[in-house]
Amino acid sequence: MNAQTSSAASSTAGAFLARFEGLREHLPGGRLPWLAKLRAEAAAFFAAAGLPNRRIEAWRYTDLAPIAQAGFSEALTLAAEAPALPPMRAPYRAVFVDGRFAENLSVMPEAYPCGSLAAGLDGTESRLGALAEDLPLVALNTMLFEDGLLLDLPAGAEGGVIEMLSVASHASRPIAFHPRHLIRLGDGASLTLIETSLGPAEATYLHNPVFEIAVGAGATLSHVRIQREGRAGFQLSTVHAAVQAGGTYDNFTLNAGARLVRNEIHASLLGPKAACHMNGAQLAGDGQHADTTTFLDHAAPDCASRQTYKTVLAGKSRGVFQGKILVRQAAQRTDGYQMNQALLLSEEAEIDAKPQLEIYADDVKCSHGATVGALDEAQLFYLRARGIPAEQARAMLVQAFLVEAVEGVTDPIAQAALAEATEGWWEREAA
Amino acid sequence: MLKIEGLTAEIDGKQILKGIDLEVPTGEIHAIMGPNGSGKSTLSYVLSGREGYEITGGSATYNGLDLLAMEPEERAGSGVFLAFQYPVELPGVGNANFLRTAVNAVRKHRGEPEVDAMQFLKLARAKIKALQMSDDMLKRNVNVGFSGGEKKRNEVLQMALLEPTLAILDETDSGLDIDALKIVADGVNAMRGPNFSSLVITHYQRLLDYIVPDRVHVLMGGRIVKSGGPELALELEAEGYAKVAA
Ligand SMILES: Nc1ncnc2c1ncn2[C@@H]1O[C@H](COP(=O)(O)OP(=O)(O)O)[C@@H](O)[C@H]1O
Ligand SMILES: [Mg+2]
Numbered sequence: 065m066n067a068q069t070s071s072a073a074s075s076t077a078g079a080f081l082a083r084f085e086g087l088r089e090h091l092p093g094g095r096l097p098w099l100a101k102l103r104a105e106a107a108a109f110f111a112a113a114g115l116p117n118r119r120i121e122a123w124r125y126t127d128l129a130p131i132a133q134a135g136f137s138e139a140l141t142l143a144a145e146a147p148a149l150p151p152m153r154a155p156y157r158a159v160f161v162d163g164r165f166a167e168n169l170s171v172m173p174e175a176y177p178c179g180s181l182a183a184g185l186d187g188t189e190s191r192l193g194a195l196a197e198d199l200p201l202v203a204l205n206t207m208l209f210e211d212g213l214l215l216d217l218p219a220g221a222e223g224g225v226i227e228m229l230s231v232a233s234h235a236s237r238p239i240a241f242h243p244r245h246l247i248r249l250g251d252g253a254s255l256t257l258i259e260t261s262l263g264p265a266e267a268t269y270l271h272n273p274v275f276e277i278a279v280g281a282g283a284t285l286s287h288v289r290i291q292r293e294g295r296a297g298f299q300l301s302t303v304h305a306a307v308q309a310g311g312t313y314d315n316f317t318l319n320a321g322a323r324l325v326r327n328e329i330h331a332s333l334l335g336p337k338a339a340c341h342m343n344g345a346q347l348a349g350d351g352q353h354a355d356t357t358t359f360l361d362h363a364a365p366d367c368a369s370r371q372t373y374k375t376v377l378a379g380k381s382r383g384v385f386q387g388k389i390l391v392r393q394a395a396q397r398t399d400g401y402q403m404n405q406a407l408l409l410s411e412e413a414e415i416d417a418k419p420q421l422e423i424y425a426d427d428v429k430c431s432h433g434a435t436v437g438a439l440d441e442a443q444l445f446y447l448r449a450r451g452i453p454a455e456q457a458r459a460m461l462v463q464a465f466l467v468e469a470v471e472g473v474t475d476p477i478a479q480a481a482l483a484e485a486t487e488g489w490w491e492r493e494a495a
Numbered sequence: 496m497l498k499i500e501g502l503t504a505e506i507d508g509k510q511i512l513k514g515i516d517l518e519v520p521t522g523e524i525h526a527i528m529g530p531n532g533s534g535k536s537t538l539s540y541v542l543s544g545r546e547g548y549e550i551t552g553g554s555a556t557y558n559g560l561d562l563l564a565m566e567p568e569e570r571a572g573s574g575v576f577l578a579f580q581y582p583v584e585l586p587g588v589g590n591a592n593f594l595r596t597a598v599n600a601v602r603k604h605r606g607e608p609e610v611d612a613m614q615f616l617k618l619a620r621a622k623i624k625a626l627q628m629s630d631d632m633l634k635r636n637v638n639v640g641f642s643g644g645e646k647k648r649n650e651v652l653q654m655a656l657l658e659p660t661l662a663i664l665d666e667t668d669s670g671l672d673i674d675a676l677k678i679v680a681d682g683v684n685a686m687r688g689p690n691f692s693s694l695v696i697t698h699y700q701r702l703l704d705y706i707v708p709d710r711v712h713v714l715m716g717g718r719i720v721k722s723g724g725p726e727l728a729l730e731l732e733a734e735g736y737a738k739v740a741a
Contacts, residue, residue, distance in 0.1 A: 445545050446583035450597035450653060451571035451604060460596070464587025 076132040077114040080240070081107060084207045092182035092210055098189045106206035113200040125384040125416040126326055126355040131298050134268050136240035147231045147264075150484075153477045154258065157227040163241025163271070164211045176221055181212035181244060188214065191246055195276040195304040197330065202302050205242040205274040212244035212273075215255075219280065223255030225477055230271060232263030232297060240270035247275065249283040251308070256286040258478050260485075263294035263321070270298045277305040277313065281335060284312045288478040290485050293322035295352070300326045309335025309364070316473050317356065319346040320485050324353040331360050333367040333395075342371045345469045347486065348413075349493030350379025357386040360402075362395035362425075371402040374469040376462055377413035378494035388420040391428050400430040407465050408438055409458075409494050459490035496520050497542075497661055497692060501553035504541050511537045513717035514553065519661075519710075521558075524683075524693045526703055526728060529714035530736050535696045536580050538714070539665045542694075543577040544570050557661060571597075572604025576659030578650040580666045580696075585637035590649070593637045594619060594656055601657050622655040625685070627678050643670035651682040662686070662693045668702040680705030700732035715740050 084107050093099040115132060116123040147161065149169065158178070159169040165180035172178050181188070196202045217223045230243065249255055263269060271293060279285050285305075293299050299322045305313045319325050331340045346354040360369045375383040385404040406415040419432040439461050447457035466486075473479055502515040511534045519525045529535055541548050542555060544567035555562045560573055585593065598618075599609040610618065616633075623630060628648050638646050647667050654662055664683065668676055683693065683706050695706055703711070703725060711727040712719045713736065720740045721727065731739050 441546065442583050443585055445567060446579070446585070447593075447597075448567035449543050449545075449571055449577050449579075450593075451568050451601035451657065452596055453568050453600065454566065456596070456600070457568075460588060460593075461585075464585060467587035 074114055076135060077110065079136065080204060080208065081111055087208070091208070093185040096185060099185060099192070102193055103207050106203040109198060110200060110203040110207055113203065116200050122357065122386070125386070125418075126324070126353065128324075130324060131270060134238045134270070134298070136238045136270055147233050149229065149231065150260070150262070152227065153480060154225040154227045156224070157229060158213050160211065160213075160228070160230045160243055162233050162235075162239060163209075163230070163243040165213070173223070173226070176218055176223070177214065177216040178226070179214060181214040181246060182210060184214045188246060191248070191276065191278075192244070193276075195278065195306050196274055196302070197304065199302060201272060201300050202274050205244055205272055205302070208242045209244035209274070210241070212246065215247045217249045217253040217255055219250030220252045221250065223249070223253060225256045225258065225475065227477070228257060228259035230259065230261040230273070232267060232269045232271065232294065234264050235267060235269065238268040238270070240272065242272040242274070245273060245275045247285070248278040249280050249285055249311075251280040252282045253280060254284040256288070256475050256478070258288045258290070258475070258481055260290040260292060260481055261299065261321075262292050263297045265294045266296055267294055268296045269294070270300070272300045274301070275303040275305075277303065279305060279307040279311040279313050281308040282310040283308075284314075286314045286475065287316070288473060288475070288481070289315070289317040289327075290481050291317065291319045291321055291325055291327070292485050293325070295321065295323060297322050298324050301328065303329045305329070305331045305340070307331065307333050307335070307338040307340060310337045311335070312339045312341075314341040314472070315343070316470075316478070317344040318482060318485055319344070319348070319354045319356065320489065323351065326355045326357065328357045329359070331358075331369070333360075333362050333364055333369065335364050336366045338364060338367045340369045341472060342369070342373075343469045343472050344373045345466050346373070346375040346383055347489050347493070348375070348377050348381035348383055350381060353382045353384075355384035355386075357384070358388070360387075360389045360400065362389065362391040362398045362400060364394060365396040365398070367395060368399040369401070371404075372469045372472075373404040374466050375404070375406040375415060376409065376465065377406065377415060378409040380410070380412040382413070383415045384417075385415070386418045386420075387432070388422065389430060389432070391421075391423040391425050391430060393424040395425045396427045398425060398428045398430060400428070402432040403434070405435045405465070406437075407462065408436065409462075455491070458494070462490055462494070497555070497557050497694070499553070499555045502541070502550070502555055503552040504537065504548045504550050506537070506548055510551070511717055512541065515717075515719060517712065517719060519692050519694060521692055522689045523709040524687070524695060524706060525710045525712060526695045526697060526708040527712050527714050528697060528728060528731055533714045534717045535714055536665055539577055539580075539663045539694070539696060542663060543567060543575060568600065569604070571657070572601055574660035576654050576657055576662045578647075578654060578662065578664040578667045580669070582638050582646040582650055584639045586639050588637045590635055590637050591616070591619065591633040594633070594653065597653065598656050619656065622652055626652055626655065626682055628652065644672070644675045647671055647679060648675065651679050654686070655682055658686075660690055660692065662691070663696070664693065665696045666698060668697055668699065676702060677705060700728040703728045713740055
C-alpha cells in the first residue's frame with residue numbers, strides 16, 4: 065500500500081470518527097447510557113484499527129482503497145423522495161432507505177415484534193453487540209448505526225416469509241449507512257427472511273450492514289440475501305449467527321451488484337445437532353470485486369455444516385473466497401463440508417481462494433474442495449452442434465455451473481427474487 | 496448433396512486429413528470404415544464445425560452451402576447433425592431443457608414456430624417410446640451417469656427430434672449390444688427417405704447389416720483409399736483393412 069492510499073484510508077476513518085463526534089448526541093439511543101458507552105468503545109476500537117487494509121491477513125485479497133478514496137465525508141440527510149421500489153412478493157416487507165426504516169413504505173407483521181431498531185432500542189442492551197465480534201467494520205457500524213430491523217420471533221412461532229429491502233437513494237454526494245439488524249428466533253420458531261439490496265446505478269455509497277442473528281434450539285432461519293447494489297456502490301456486510309442445539313441457520317447470498325462487495329459470514333454452532341448451510345453465487349463483471357468470507361465455528365458435538373460457493377467472473381473482475389472451518393475439541397462427530405468453485409469467463413478475471421480447516425476434535429468428518437476453470441470447449445461445441453447459438457450456449461453453461469449453489473433456495477419467493485436478479489446477467493456482463 | 500473436395504486439415508500442426516474427396520447424393524446413406532486413428536472423427540468434427548482444426552485446403556459444401564464458412568449452430572440449423580462418438584456430459588443441464596432448447600433453436604433457424612413445453616413433451620415422449628428408452632431420461636442431466644448405450648440412444652433421440660437432412664453418425668454402434676444396435680438402426684432407417692442423407696462411420700460391418708448403405712468408403716491415413724458397394728464392408732470384415740486397401 066502506498067503512502068497516498070494509506071493516508072486516504074486514515075482520513076476516511078478520520079471522517080467517520082469526526083461524523084461520530086458530531087452526531088453522537090443525535091444518534092438513536094443517544095440518551096441511553098449503555099448505548100453511549102457501547103458506541104464510544106466502538107469508536108475507540110475503530111480509531112485504533114482504522115479501515116481494514118491488505119496487511120491484515122483476512123483482507124489480503126480485498127483492497128478497500130476505492131472506499132477510502134471515495135471519501136464518505138457527507139453527513140446523512142433524509143432522502144428527499146422515496147425511491148422507486150420493486151413490487152412486494154411476500155405478505156410483509158421491511159423497507160430501509162439509506163439504512164433507515166421507512167415505516168410508510170413497509171408492511172409489518174403484527175403477531176410478533178418486528179420493526180425499527182431505532183424505535184425499539186430500549187430493550188436491546190443485552191443483545192446489541194452480544195454476537196458480533198470486535199471487527200473494524202462491526203465497530204464502524206456500532207458507532208454510527210441509525211436503524212435496522214429488530215425482530216423477535218417467539219418460541220414455536222411460524223414467522224412465514226418476510227422481505228427486507230435496502231435501498232440507497234439518489235444522493236449528490238457519497239453517503240454511507242450502517243444498518244444494524246437484530247434477529248432472534250425463539251426455540252422451535254421458523255422464519256424465511258429474504259433481503260434485497262438495491263441502489264441507483266451511478267451513485268457512490270457505502271452500505272455497511274451488520275446482522276446479529278440468534279437461532280434458538282430447534283429453530284430454523286432461512287436467510288436469503290440478494291445483493292444488487294448499484295455498480296458504483298459498495299457493500300461491506302457482516303453476518304453473525306449463533307445457532308443453539310438442533311437449530312438450523314441457512315444462508316444463501318447472491319452477489320450480483322456493487323463495485324466492491326465483502327460478504328462476511330460468521331456462524332457458530334453452539335449446541336449439539338445444530339446445522340448450517342451456507343451457499344452463494346457471485347457474479348462479477350467488468351470492474352467489479354466480489355468477496356465472500358466465511359467462518360464456521362463448530363463448538364458442539366454432532367453438528368453439520370455445508371458450504372457451496374460458486375463465483376463467475378467476466379471482464380476485468382476479481383473474485384475472492386475465503387472459508388475457514390474451525391472444529392473445537394468439544395465438537396466430536398462434526399460433519400463439515402465446503403466447496404468453492406470459480407468459472408473464469410475472461411483472461412482478465414482473477415480469483416483468489418483460501419479454504420482453511422482448523423480441527424481440534426479427533427472424531428470428525430471434514431473436507432473441502434476448490435476448482436477454477438473456464439467454460440468447457442467440448443460442452444460448448446456439443447450445444448452449438450445441436451443448433452444452440454454460441455451466446456445462448458454459454459449462458460446455459462454458466463447457469464449449469466451455478467446449479468449446486470442455488471438449488472438449495474427452495475422458497476418460491478426467494479427463487480423469484482433470485483431469478484430476477486440474475487436474469488440477463490450473461491447478456492449484460494459477459495457476452 | 497454433400498460434396499467434399501480435396502479436403503485437408505490439421506490439428507496442432509499435425510496433418511490428419513490429407514485430401515478427402517467424397518460425394519453423398521441426397522437420399523443416400525454412405526458408410527465410412529477405417530482403422531483407429533485414420534481420421535474418421537476428425538472428418539466428422541470438421542464437417543460439423545468444431546474449433547481447433549485448421550482447414551488447410553479443399554472444400555465441403557452441403558446443398559451448395561459452404562459448410563466450412565458456417566458456425567456450428569448454422570450448420571445444425573441447415574440440417575447437419577453429428578452423433579458424437581463420445582457424447583458430452585452436461586452436469587447441471589436437464590435433458591428435457593436441453594432437447595427443447597435445441598429443437599427450438601433449429602426450428603427458429605428454419606423459420607418454423609417454436610414448440611412450448613407441453614408440445615415438446617408430447618413429441619419427445621413419442622420418440623422416446625420408439626427408441627425404447629425410459630421416460631426418466633428426460634429428467635436427468637444431459638448424459639450424466641448414462642451408460643454407454645444410453646448415451647448413444649440419447650444421440651439418436653436428438654437426431655429424431657432435430658430431424659436433420661444430413662446425419663453423421665460417428666461410431667454410434669460401438670458399445671451397443673445387439674438389441675440396442677437394432678433400435679439405433681431402426682431410428683436411422685425411420686428417417687430414411689428422398690431428402691435424408693447420412694454418413695455412417697463405423698468400425699464394424701455388423702451395423703451395416705441393419706443400416707444397409709448405398710456406398711462404402713475406406714478411410715486410411717487421412718484419405719479415402721477405396722470405395723465400393725455394400726459388399727466392400729463384408730470384404731473388409733473378412734480380409735482386414737491392410738489387404739483390401741493394398
Ligand atoms: N486433439 C488432438 N490433438 C492431436 N492429435 C489428435 C487430436 N485429435 C485426434 N488426433 C489424432 O488425429 C488422428 C485421427 O484421429 P481421429 O480422427 O479421432 O481418428 P478415428 O476417429 O478414425 O479413430 C489420430 O492420429 C489422433 O491421434
Ligand atoms: Mg473416432
